[in-house]
Amino acid sequence: MPSISKKGTQMPASPIRKLVPYAEAAKKRGTHVIHLNIGQPDIKTPKVALDAVRNHTIEVLEYSMTQGSEEYRQKIAAYYAKRDIFVDAEDIIVTTGGSEALSFTMGSIMDNDDEIIIPEPFYANYNGFATAAGVKVQPIASSIENNFALPPISKFEELITPKTKAILICNPGNPTGYLYSKEEIEQLADLVKKHNLFLVADEVYREFTYDGREHYSILQVDGLEQHAIVVDSVSKRYSMCGARIGCLISKNTEVIATAMKFAQARLSPPTFAQIASEAALETPQEYFDDVIEEYVSRRNLLITELNKLEGVKVATPQGAFYCVAELPIEDADHFAQWLLESYELNGNTVMVAPAAGFYATPGLGKNQIRIAYVLEKEQLVKAVQILGKALTEYNA
The missing domain is CATH 3.40.640.10 (Type I PLP-dependent aspartate aminotransferase-like (Major domain))
Incomplete structure (x- = not known):
């Protein structure tokens, strides 16, 4: 069988997308997945x-x-x-x-x-x-x-x-x-x-x-x-x-x-x-003013809710619409997969992006996740509540 290139073997999988098969399987089981893993804004494209x-x-x-x-x-x-x-x-x-x-x-x-x-x-x-x-x-x-x-x-x-x-x-x-x-x-x-x-x-x-x-x-x-x-x-x-x-x-x-x-x-x-x-490019400034106001509101809510979780440390973003949270676990990759394969709360679970894939130094970010706050505030609150209860069960 012909072999693939060394470059192809070394090409890293996306930490943002590699868990998609597990998310799709969860959805097929009837579980609603709240996506905190990808920076796909829910803001409407300018008309x-x-x-x-x-x-x-x-x-x-x-x-x-x-x-x-x-x-x-x-x-x-x-x-x-x-x-x-x-x-x-x-x-x-x-x-x-x-x-x-x-x-x-x-x-x-x-x-x-x-x-x-x-x-x-x-x-x-x-x-x-x-x-x-x-x-x-x-x-x-x-x-x-x-x-x-x-x-x-x-x-x-x-x-x-x-x-x-x-x-x-x-x-x-x-x-x-x-x-x-x-x-x-x-x-x-x-x-x-x-x-x-x-x-x-x-x-x-x-x-x-x-x-x-x-x-x-x-x-x-x-x-x-x-x-x-x-x-x-x-x-x-x-x-x-x-x-x-x-x-x-x-x-x-x-x-x-x-x-x-x-x-x-x-x-x-x-x-x-x-x-x-x-x-x-003809989009009026009012569009951005409204969008930024919404993201600031989401950010503030998300950080507040995350800080309520025992053992969680979070950095406060000054721009974009992501934050990195450090969790009281050893392996965020395993935890993220477990969330999709083995956990649900009232028919819901969350999908996060393990942060180790955002580092090049081996071992760094193993207990961190990236959260994209591109969802409505009600969904963000629900997602953090699920995350908190999941951490308790995962560490039990």
Whole structure:
């Protein structure tokens, strides 16, 4: 029998999706599963985006430009300009989701066995993108004790080797919800300039910041133009996960030219999704104000309820719509599977994402889970109640 590749063997399974078969089996048994595991917002997609697709006049569904339509890229640039971030349409490549932008970035700036430093816990698919690109992740641990703040710069410097090509952050963070301050971003900027590295920022949750805090982009740092690469997406901003439209942004013309070759290999981003995404840029600020108010309310409720559970420790998110909770158990993977296979309360159970898959360091996050607070508050309260009673029975 022919063998599969080493790369395929090493490709990690998604900690967010790997429990899906157990959830589906629970549903077939008649158990209602409350999904806390995945960041699929229940907020309605802006009507203007859906109407743009409904009312299109396209008669031939042609390829779009490899880099995305010029009109759409100009409107993306205008979106950034309103936030005092000044880029041109030529600095932007439209991608099939933020995922493709990250893959293009790794392919463009790193070779096999090169290294990228990432604060952990981090978005689990970074491990997958790195494996696919033949890149080695050098993790640097942040702690729930200080809300997953940026680790000391000295710790980053200790990890830098001749193989190091970039530092990657997610701001605000998935899975932690941590929002990096301007000072933290500037510390990273000084570091990458000192060592001639790239600074890659996944900023797909930039609109979701709380408690009066503001997002500070790496594109706003003076003198970082040749080092900064931003990944963005419409998925969470406009509740358009299924559109699969993102973008890669950099003032470094060599990065853009190289990423374009990867983009050409996949031909073009999807046309209808670009139409919807372009229209979504017309979404009024009131939409975001309402969404943020709702997420703050959900966050506050969730944190309050989790803090009522004995032995549970939780970090307070400052952005995005996730939190990491530490449970009084040894193995969150086993617990999450047990919830779906062996536990229910009045016909209900919960599905969570074990946090170990958001770390690259073996053994870290074993007793942590990620919770996405993308459900209505009534469901969040019910889910935490189930979680608390499940922990009591599991530890009995």
